[in-house]
Amino acid sequence: MKIGMMSFAHMHAYSYADSLLKMPNVELVAIFDEDMERGQDAAQQFNSVHYSVQAEFLALDIDAVIICSENNRHKEMVINAAKAKKHILCEKPIATNLKDAQEMIDVCKEHEVIFQIAYPVRFSSPIRELKQMIDNGELGEIVAFRTTNRGQNPGGWFIDKEQSGGGAVLDHTVHMVDIMRWYLNEEVVEVKAFVDSYFHDIDIDDAGILTLEFENGVIASHDASWSRFAQYPTWGDVMIEVIGTKEIVRVDAFNEHIRFFSNAKKSLEHIFYGSDMDSGLVRDFVNCIEEGREPSVTGYDGLKSLEVALVAYESSEKAKTIKL
């Protein structure tokens, strides 16, 4: 299978490209990036060919593309790729507004291409194990969730609202809302949130606390932030606790680590040895194309999780609980 990468603006592009190289049935044939230096470097690193003109790249004989651009460029790239009949794996969030997200879904459907959203957390081993436990009824009926997704400030275009569409709350809410929707098969119907810039001197939010209610009455807390700093032992966390009538189970997707102490800038470092969720995501995308099946994470999944993040901003601005 021939796959191309569209933009290395998002750091996940490097790990997705690395994952592609590990797959024997996949060839990373081309890299499109308008940033010449970044594109050429990536092409060299991953032994591929760099293109700086999107139309030339999309004219190539490629089965699928992985889009890792700035958030506000997802729409343009997805629509162009769909029209060029390429299957698409698009980095999250799907878009910066719901109208664009819906248009992207519609265009992909019209051109009969697979449109998958990159939610790698769904491919973390402990997260999947917990899903299995829930589906087997081991936790009983779910009554509440507690979730956190805290990390470091990525800087660059992430803190430019025009390009990112939002800060930490957008960046780190969509993952966990997606996981909760997936575990519960229900939609969020109510959001209360406080969003602010707390940890960095930046003009975009870097922290938010959200309280959600799902259609079936399940309640959830979510803490999204860029509160971790360089000296903290780990990048951050992706934690979900499921409170069920039979059992309470907590999973942190990044908890499998060894502790390493040194007299360097970071005196304690957590060295992660757990499952490679990015590889799981990319492998699933490739399998999905080969098998001609619906993607595991659809454009609609991307839209619904985006909706919750956007409503969190609205709730905070209006200082009230918002019903969806």
Add this chain to the structure above:
Amino acid sequence: MKLLYANIKKLDVSSLGNCSVVGSVKEIKDTNNEGAIYILPVTKLESGLPENAKVYMPFNSAILRNGWRVYFDLESYSFYQKAKEVIEKGKASKGVFRYRRIIRNDYESLVIGDLFVLFSLFGEPRDIQVKITDQTLTPAHTILTLNFGEGTLAHVEFTVGADDRIELEWSGINTILEFDSDQTRSIQPDGASLRYSINSILEKSHRVNLELITRLNKINELLGGGDHS
């Protein structure tokens, strides 16, 4: 003379010092010794306490009398006093506070008491939302979303569970404070990490008066659920 009523098993034995543990007030010989501290089981509350006695009662005892001193569970732990010191040092800056507690017994009074203590630390919240799980299902879980203003947000959560556990986290600018009672057991596997410090009880207890009762009643009303500001 100080009469400290407590669940004796909850007390940190190393903090007993010169305190005397007695089964009943009747066992106290010298009732005129002002400096003496007697620890009594909270289950053995008697009438006719010596008039000069300063009485310390846990909030969850359900008996509070004007002039007595009441102590709250959370404030009686050494870890909390240490955490409070650190948070107060950095309180001028913004931050996010997260508190999670699993409670085996006395759910309602512990929730009210914890909120009283946390509101004393961060101030009265300007905006509160209280979400409670379906009352027909167990375990009960409560989420409080709090905006204290002045740059402090908090999520405070309580769950009824099989064992007691407290976790808290304060994320400030380039500082993160974390505590998990499950990770701080000195004796593994069954040692208790949630034990009261007698000094904390004596120093941090509150005089029972109308103002205190009014504040506690207000917190109790909040827990009915919904948005408050």
